[in-house]
Amino acid sequence: MATVERFEDLEIWKLARELVNMIYEVTSDNKFAKDYGLKDQIRRSSVSIMNNIAEGFESRTVKRFINYLGQAKASCGETRSVCYVALDCNYIDQEKFKKLYTLSTKISGKIKRFIDYLENYDSNDRIKEAMVEYKSC
Template sequence: MAKIERFEDIEGWQKARELTREIYRTTNQREFAKDFGLRDQIRRAAVSVMSNIAEGFERGGDVEFRRFLAIAKGSAGEVKAQLYVALDAGLIDQAQFNQLYHLATETGNLIGGFMRYLRKGREG
């Protein structure tokens, strides 16, 4: 693995940025834009993924960083749950749901893999 010098180098953060961009794009459309509560909540959850990765990285310690990564991973799960609400409420269609759900899953998987990598580095 290449040396990570900035949080922007973290693949999970890059994917979280993509997720956030897509969530904002989707929530600006049609009826979704009018559902202020869900729109704001899903946006906050997506932003939380990016923010927690960055904040944990900047704090400097692996143990604390892994804690922030766990929060970020949880926020990716929160996005997935809110996508079900949006689908069930008719705010997004099945294709949008599938695309965003896949992106949120991919983001969570990258974060989880990074957490395992950091844990092994500490144990090894």
């Protein structure tokens, strides 16, 4: 097991960053880029995943971290939902949709397993002081 000392060490944060990069790439396409509302919505929801993981880790208590992880997981659902709209509007093709959907569900599942781990954690110690370790799923 790897010791987590910074949010940048978390696999779920790294995957969320990858998703954000994919979202920014597909929303820069001509059709999608012109739908300012939808483009903004999917960008904000994907960035929210990344930021909630980071903010939760920096909050430094297990209980608060779990709450932020719940918000990150919810943002995964929002991102997937907007992907359906983008697919239905023909802003993305089935292949791009599948990649985004697959990565967002992977992140969501890993967040869920991490929440489960933290909920069974014996203490509400500060994250850094406890040196939380978690198994990559």
